[in-house]
Amino acid sequence: MDGIKAFFRVQAQYLREEVWEVARLIGEHPELGYEEYFASNCLSDFLKKHGFKVELGIAGMETAFLARFPGRRPGPKIAFLAEYDALPVIGHACGHNLIGAASAGAAVILSKSLELAGEIIVVGTPAEETSGGKVTLVEKGIFKDIDAAMMFHPGSQNVPIISSLALDAIEFTFHGRAAHSVAAASFGVNALDAVINFFVGINALKKQISRELKINGIITEGGNAPNVIPERAVARFYLRARKRKDLDELREQVIRCAEGAAAMVSARMTWHNFEYSYDEMRTNLALADCFSKNLEELGIIHIAPPQTAMGSVDMGNVSRVVPAIHPYLMLGTGTEIPHTLEFTQVCVSRKGESLVLLAMQALALTGWDILSDKKLLKKIKQEFQSIK
Numbered sequence: 001m002d003g004i005k006a007f008f009r010v011q012a013q014y015l016r017e018e019v020w021e022v023a024r025l026i027g028e029h030p031e032l033g034y035e036e037y038f039a040s041n042c043l044s045d046f047l048k049k050h051g052f053k054v055e056l057g058i059a060g061m062e063t064a065f066l067a068r069f070p071g072r073r074p075g076p077k078i079a080f081l082a083e084y085d086a087l088p089v090i091g092h093a094c095g096h097n098l099i100g101a102a103s104a105g106a107a108v109i110l111s112k113s114l115e116l117a118g119e120i121i122v123v124g125t126p127a128e129e130t131s132g133g134k135v136t137l138v139e140k141g142i143f144k145d146i147d148a149a150m151m152f153h154p155g156s157q158n159v160p161i162i163s164s165l166a167l168d169a170i171e172f173t174f175h176g177r178a179a180h181s182v183a184a185a186s187f188g189v190n191a192l193d194a195v196i197n198f199f200v201g202i203n204a205l206k207k208q209i210s211r212e213l214k215i216n217g218i219i220t221e222g223g224n225a226p227n228v229i230p231e232r233a234v235a236r237f238y239l240r241a242r243k244r245k246d247l248d249e250l251r252e253q254v255i256r257c258a259e260g261a262a263a264m265v266s267a268r269m270t271w272h273n274f275e276y277s278y279d280e281m282r283t284n285l286a287l288a289d290c291f292s293k294n295l296e297e298l299g300i301i302h303i304a305p306p307q308t309a310m311g312s313v314d315m316g317n318v319s320r321v322v323p324a325i326h327p328y329l330m331l332g333t334g335t336e337i338p339h340t341l342e343f344t345q346v347c348v349s350r351k352g353e354s355l356v357l358l359a360m361q362a363l364a365l366t367g368w369d370i371l372s373d374k375k376l377l378k379k380i381k382q383e384f385q386s387i388k
Contacts, residue, residue, distance in 0.1 A: 019102070023102075027097035051111060059142060067104075069110075069119065084099070096129075135276040149323070164311060175231065191265075193267075276314070291362060
């Protein structure tokens with residue numbers, strides 16, 4: 001390891017307790033999406049203390065922020081993404097307290113270099129667990145001048161290269177006509193019958209499509225009383241696919257299915273997205289390879305092959321507009337299950353502290369490679385442009 005990277009590792013040790021205090025405090029004060037005032041302020045205060053200029057409330061989201069630290073000379077702009085929202089009831093059971101602290105810590109480590117050319121940016125991204133704050137940040141152009149973006153996520157293995165599923169969240173509303181279900185049944189149009197027809201059609205569709213395409217739905221409204229024909233019925237669906245183009249085709253098939261189900265009972269159907277759509281994660285392989293090499297320099301020898309997460313992440317939308325990575329790093333023994341109280345407890349334990357130290361070092365060293373190696377940055381950008 002060269003001298004400057006050794007310097008960064010020393011800085012990480014100096015910052016270790018301070019960064020862990022940020023992670024621990026956020027972990028002990030869980031907040032839901034768009035309500036992360038404590039976490040946003042905690043991270044912002046830490047970054048301000050170390051010389052970052054922080055703008056709160058960006059892109060119309062009160063708990064989003066943008067922190068900047070310019071180098072002494074012009075150069076690339078790299079972004080570390082911070083997550084910090086929690087889950088209902090069980091708190092930080094996905095380790096976002098560790099994610100936010102590690103990204104902020106990595107940025108501060110890099111800022112200590114007197115040779116810094118370029119700009120270090122930390123983007124505070126709310127509500128990953130719910131509507132996906134990164135989607136809004138992408139739409140508002142926050143990443144338009146960024147050369148590379150990165151974050152890490154706690155997991156069961158060390159996986160630098162991941163992909164995820166594209167997601168559409170669609171609500172279908174069936175409009176009928178209310179009537180007494182016995183005395184005036186012939187005057188009614190049963191919206192619930194349309195929903196039931198819809199689910200029958202979806203079950204038939206599932207038998208015809210690839211197993212890689214996922215359709216999951218529930219009925220959220222189906223009437224108010226057994227003796228009144230429902231004039232309104234509502235179903236919500238998550239549609240997933242490995243590629244956005246495949247998901248777009250699936251969405252059209254499902255919409256046609258809903259239209260047919262409504263027509264069968266002379267009802268009317270409308271639909272809309274009830275959550276933001278997520279694109280699949282496109283890991284930049286050149287950037288991921290750089291991250292892997294830095295993990296090895298930090299003593300990590302067990303690195304897993306590429307994997308596809310069976311869920312969806314809003315980092316996928318970021319990866320469509322800027323070269324990006326979203327690696328997983330092993331938390332604890334690797335046997336803890338995310339979205340459980342056990343995972344929450346590990347995220348505020350010494351095992352969580354050890355992971356934050358590893359993550360912020362790996363991110364910082366990777367960031368330095370991008371800032372200092374023009375050939376690497378060119379390779380990263382060429383790959384991104386080739387698949388854009």
